[in-house]
Amino acid sequence: MISHQSALILHGLEISDLDLRRVHLTNLRGPGRSGRHVCQHVAEPAIGAVTVIGEVQVTPAPRAVVESILSTSYPVAVSVVDAALRARLATTDELLELVRRFGRRHGVRAALRAVAFGDGRAESVGESRMRVLLAVLGLPAPIPQAVITDRSGEFVARVDFLLAEWDVVVEFDGTGKYADRDALVAEKLREDRIRDLGYQVVRATWSDLSTPAAFAARLHRAVNRAGPARHRS
Template identity: 45%
Template sequence: MDNRRSGGRAPAYFRSNGGVVRYGELLERGLTAADVRRLVRSGDLIPIRRGCYAWRRDDLTPEARHLLLLEATRPTLGVGTVFTHGSAAVLHDLPVRITDLTRVHITRPDTSGRITKNVWRHSAPLPDSAVTEASGVPVTTIERTVVDLARWLPFADAVAVVDAALHRGVERAALEAEIELARRRRFNERARRAVAFGDARAESPGESRSRVLMAVVGLPMPQLQREFRDHNGEVDARVDFDWEEYGVSGEFDGEVKYGRLLAPGETVDKVVVFEKQREELLKTHGRWTVRWVNANLSNTSRRSQETLTFCVKFP
């Protein structure tokens, strides 16, 4: 393959270097500085950090780009470095805010905290029991990762992380024990609140944030993942939230206003029709359905509060 040519599959040396190649290697393989600039302009080369590039990908999510930044940054870090906080969350496939992915997070017990353009260095004790390996790199255990984030993140985002961990089978008691291992750490009370509020039944960060906002505006807590059955005892409907006493069901729609991520071959119109039919079915179970999206979940948004309190005021 002609490396100077834009378009097409990534050259093999990108695939064999964790997806990241350094500027010097590009020159060694025959590209000129002008070639590199042109490939960056065309979008075929993506700058990851100074002097490091990845080949374009259609599926380059913020999490995938963060892993490329981690790979590009690893050689600059000292021996014994452990990836933590947001970086550990990505490696453990936990939900993390996009704003927390612009830097690689590491923790070292023998240094002071410091923030640079690409690295956020945290300083804290790291016993061997708190360290494991994921994708071939040292990383905090999922329990330590959840507790670190629960100390550090705003409450709604911390609950989303706790919920995801509990949903995957992490024991609440293990998270509580992790907090107690460092009982004098700052913001432990934040972590305790998030762990106590966590619910393994939540299936998305949006559902977690919805529950937090419900608590903020004073709504009664709903039943999560409520199933409804037909006359044969078969499940014919399932909802994210249900307030039986009000005859109201609630649905958080993350990617599409009506429904979840589109399945192969589905269109938005088909999903809209399906969801409308589903709402009619829920009416036969005595439920009125209310929906909301991410834009409705800002704690400071008056409309957020109106949307959710509407569920209870007008069943």
Template identity: 40%
Template sequence: MDLPHTDLFTRADAIAFGLTDDDLRRLRRTGELSVLRPGFYVPGAVMQSASPTERHSLLARSYLLSAPTGEVLSHVSAAIAWGFDIWQLPLDKVHMTHGLDYASKRRPLRILHGTTLERTERTTINGVPVTTAARTIVDIARTSSVERAVCVGDSALRSGHTDSDALSTAVESARFRTGISAARRAVSLMSGRSESVGESRSRMLFETLPLPTPLLNQWVYDGAGRFVGRVDFLFWEFKVIGEFDGESKYDSKRVLLDEKYREDRLRDLGWVVVRWNWRDLDDPRALLRRFEQAFTRAAGLPTPAGWFGDQRLAADQLPSFG
């Protein structure tokens, strides 16, 4: 039986398409149709293949379809619309803000936040009404852990949809709201130079360990001025490089071999390289010991050859090499 040619439709849409309530019940029994929430349907195949964020987006769209003018997606729902990383942010409820300063309304699948929303804090993404990137990040930072907030904030800065000035303005605008102290701390720790959730989490872990502050995403050159590689973390005074290995970083044998060659060249220059992955982030003491051992090994080595900087330079921009 044919369904409306869309990934989300209402009962009224189905009736207009020619389906009856009996048809809808039958399609639900066979699994060809899924109920997103009362009165809103998604083809079964779409629901089965949807990721958690895609399911959240479908639910968010269903609430926007029935929302009065002025309500916008906010918090994690807006972050998804923006395309930001949302590491460990709960997806069970859609978050919306209506801009009226009275108590929030909680429902099983939605939270309607009652906080002031200025015109300049509203925008649209692909036609979807949302809070601006900066307002979204500060709302998340007020209501989530610092680590989670920094992960999404780093993603927002990296994407170019916001910057530190906009975040500072958003923090100031929220100065009387619940959770603003946590938001201030989280925003102060955000950096667009972290290129993944793993790097953001690593940076936050370093904040809790007795480790020196590393330089982020440095471009390393050899003694002849040839580019060797971009590294995640550079403890330059200690002659140590840190690299976070994500699950999908090496998705082919060719990539793996290229990475091995790059690391061999870094070691040849005199750098000591420490690698870690997601599991290592859950064992901070073990990771700290590995860094301490690396610092000890590097202390007996000469200063690494070559040069490094925070951006890729053309040959005529490089310093002279001895």
């Protein structure tokens, strides 16, 4: 049986930060042998059927998701769940039911939290990790992929996150987001239009995820500047 991490890749999921130093496998014929580089799991609960991609037998997508999130950190687990929901490889109910079938195995409680928190509207690993950070900061759940319109109802932008209580927009800038100068200029003009409507815009990068204190301070300053959200008609 192929590793759970490799199965996710073959199923087309974007994954990041999974610990690949030790390969996790499900053995259909017993516990197998585990060592420094390989960890073989008994197929409990039983796997009803395998999936074949090309000529390779892989763990079915929902099972691969659950097996992977059982052995990783909560933020990474959320990014895997988000990607699975976005790709429609599984539903939240399917993942919850499958996690519960693992009983008291280590990681089940965190996996249940990650699945319950999952949201397929997150369009990248960075956005998934940002959702986790915003929750850790104690903020109300943001609206992912929120549509901003002007006062006449004309479309202005679709933003990564909207903190609707304060008219604060959070944009996550991953690497390579702006391929050329024209794209960068267009993004600056787009952001100007958003600010002209009264929104505060806070940009975040990967470094903010690993050192969140400065980001949290910038975000709270934006919230204070924005004040309570205004009704927009």
